[in-house]
Amino acid sequence: MILIKNIKELIGVEYKPTSKLSGGNMSKLNTLTNAFIFIENGILSGFGRMSENKHLGILKNNKGVKQIDATGKMVFPCFCDSHTHIVYAGSRELDFIDKIKGLSYEEIAKRGGGILNSAKKLQGCTEDELVEQALLRLDEIKSYGTGAVEVKSGYGLNPDGEIKILSVIKKLKKLSPLTIKSTFLGAHAIPAEFKSRPEKYIDLIINKMIPAVAEEKLADYIDVFCDKGFFSVKDTERILSAGQKYNLTPKIHANELGHTGGVQVGVKYKALSVDHLEYMGDEEIKCLLKSGTMPTLLPGTSFFLGLPYAPARKMINSGLPIALASDFNPGSSPSGNMQFVISLGCIKYKVTPEEAINAATINSAYAMGVEKELGSIAVGKKANIFI
Numbered sequence: 448m449i450l451i452k453n454i455k456e457l458i459g460v461e462y463k464p465t466s467k468l469s470g471g472n473m474s475k476l477n478t479l480t481n482a483f484i485f486i487e488n489g490i491l492s493g494f495g496r497m498s499e500n501k502h503l504g505i506l507k508n509n510k511g512v513k514q515i516d517a518t519g520k521m522v523f524p525c526f527c528d529s530h531t532h533i534v535y536a537g538s539r540e541l542d543f544i545d546k547i548k549g550l551s552y553e554e555i556a557k558r559g560g561g562i563l564n565s566a567k568k569l570q571g572c573t574e575d576e577l578v579e580q581a582l583l584r585l586d587e588i589k590s591y592g593t594g595a596v597e598v599k600s601g602y603g604l605n606p607d608g609e610i611k612i613l614s615v616i617k618k619l620k621k622l623s624p625l626t627i628k629s630t631f632l633g634a635h636a637i638p639a640e641f642k643s644r645p646e647k648y649i650d651l652i653i654n655k656m657i658p659a660v661a662e663e664k665l666a667d668y669i670d671v672f673c674d675k676g677f678f679s680v681k682d683t684e685r686i687l688s689a690g691q692k693y694n695l696t697p698k699i700h701a702n703e704l705g706h707t708g709g710v711q712v713g714v715k716y717k718a719l720s721v722d723h724l725e726y727m728g729d730e731e732i733k734c735l736l737k738s739g740t741m742p743t744l745l746p747g748t749s750f751f752l753g754l755p756y757a758p759a760r761k762m763i764n765s766g767l768p769i770a771l772a773s774d775f776n777p778g779s780s781p782s783g784n785m786q787f788v789i790s791l792g793c794i795k796y797k798v799t800p801e802e803a804i805n806a807a808t809i810n811s812a813y814a815m816g817v818e819k820e821l822g823s824i825a826v827g828k829k830a831n832i833f834i
């Protein structure tokens with residue numbers, strides 16, 4: 448048993464755990480000052496104020512308690528980063544220079560750079576090399592407070608390559624202390640050899656990749672980059688209905704580059720989350736209000752690509768929940784630092800620290816399907832916390 452005592456402030460306390468917080472409730476972040484928590488076998492077994500002696504009585508009869516003094520310190524539930532692409536090979540400094548010279552993300556992609564560049568690099572790597580690189584990134588994000596992370600494929604772009612990334616993620620689940628969810632994103636970009644007949648690539652996703660991924664249980668979720676210059680709403684519908692046959696719940700890349708209908712198609716297919724949302728109108732907001740889909744915002748991408756920032760304030764004021772995630776990837780968001788993401792949320796979206804912390808904990812836990820075990824300080828949840 449572990450006791451963390453004399454905690455200056457314990458953040459994100461829940462007595463009756465919720466699955467997510469929406470609208471005005473997003474600003475409610477319960478905290479306890481001068482607090483303690485007990486941890487047994489990795490699970491939060493109790494918490495309260497130091498003045499509640501009845502709990503601390505346990506100490507007298509139990510010599511096996513490891514005590515940690517958190518005087519002057521705060522304790523948080525770990526961040527859940529519900530959208531990343533951290534299994535990638537090498538880096539993309541050439542894109543970075545092109546961006547400085549004025550090319551947009553779409554233009555770089557059209558020239559065969561961007562995602563296709565990462566796909567080329569990944570082809571030449573073994574699973575072990577990818578595991579090694581990804582473990583370093585996992586360690587790095589852990590040091591910034593992330594305790595759970597969703598990781599997407601999408602740099603394979605052929606059956607072997609996609610299976611390779613998903614197998615790497617499966618290994619990471621075993622090797623890393625972080626809670627990891629995996630998402631099949633074969634529909635991340637159209638490979639160059641399919642440029643003149645993109646439907647054939649979609650056929651390949653539907654007929655080869657999805658069945659193989661599902662058979663080997665390699666993915667928890669399925670994703671499509673439904674946006675201008677990538678996959679259309681019609682393509683997305685085909686792919687999501689193929690995934691449905693294997694019970695693959697969608698998490699969609701939507702409305703990053705335009706009002707493309709990505710939000711609506713995500714909601715129609717009961718996506719767990721729709722992510723990016725740099726382009727959001729009243730229609731998209733109305734559609735999300737009637738759904739259980741978590742709108743997930745990735746301010747790091749707007750920052751690194753110079754894109755418009757998602758209208759987070761308007762979304763919350765309309766009654767929606769929002770989740771925050773990093774989108775950690777070598778192209779559009781080369782950082783998985785959730786502290787930076789939260790700061791950007793406050794500075795650029797004008798959401799309050801309370802709203803941003805809820806967005807990066809309980810709501811992002813919901814966006815990756817782990818809200819019952821993570822995302823807040825509640826008895827019975829995993830002791831996935833940082834001091």
Ligand code: NIG
Nearest residue numbers: 562672748774776777778779
């Ligand atoms: O979420 N938008 C699509 N995919 C990633 C970028 C991946 C990359 O550029 O390598 C994103 O921004």
Ligand code: FE
Nearest residue numbers: 530532700774
């Ligand atoms: Fe992404």
